[in-house]
Amino acid sequence: MGLQWVILSYVVAAEAAVALFLTLPSPSIIKSRIVSLVSLILQPALGIVPFAGFQLMDIYWKQEHRLMCTSETCTAAERDRYEKSIYKAQRNAILCLAACLLYWFVHRICNYYKELQRLEEVEKRRKNL
Template sequence: MALQWMILAYVVAAEAAVAIVLTLPSPRAIKSRIVSLISLILQPSLFIIPFAGFQLLDIYWKNEHRLMCTGEICTAAERDRYEKSIYKAQRNAVLCIGACLLYWCIYRICKYHRDIQSMEVVEKRYKDE
């Protein structure tokens, strides 16, 4: 199970790096090449959405079937273990939501850039006429 979270963490880190690269100011020629390269990568990397969704369902299922450790029947060690598992579940849920949100942001940035390029082409065509 830890391998899945490690993979998801690396994907989120890579998505964050790509989002930063996309938003950095750069010359128009370089920016268009970067956007076209990332646009090609976006479709195969769509697997992250169902993967993160499945992980969220797993977190939900485990949360619903987790043994509650409240009251005087729990020892301090059991209570600490219970709280640690809750914190890990919250961290992993934020990781899943972050993966989906970053993918959507990258997709929208690329789409906006392509729309701007097509509008510039149309504007240039109107100016030439």
């Protein structure tokens, strides 16, 4: 059960590194190659969005069907286990949302640079005329 969260955390870390790498200043030749490489990776990486969505639905279902431990009959160990499960669910929900949000950031950054390259080429053609 924990393997899916490990995979999701590695994906979030990789997406954050790619987003950081794309936003660092670099020469235009290197930047265009990086953007083209990341754009090729984005299509297969889209699978992370439904995976994270499914995990969010799983978290929601477990939250709705979790046994409550709020009465006085609960022991301290049961209350600690309940609170720990709540914290883990919150952490995992943030991880799922971060995966989707970072994927969207990387996608938008790549589209921005592609549009910028296209506009620069149009400008060069207009100067040559």
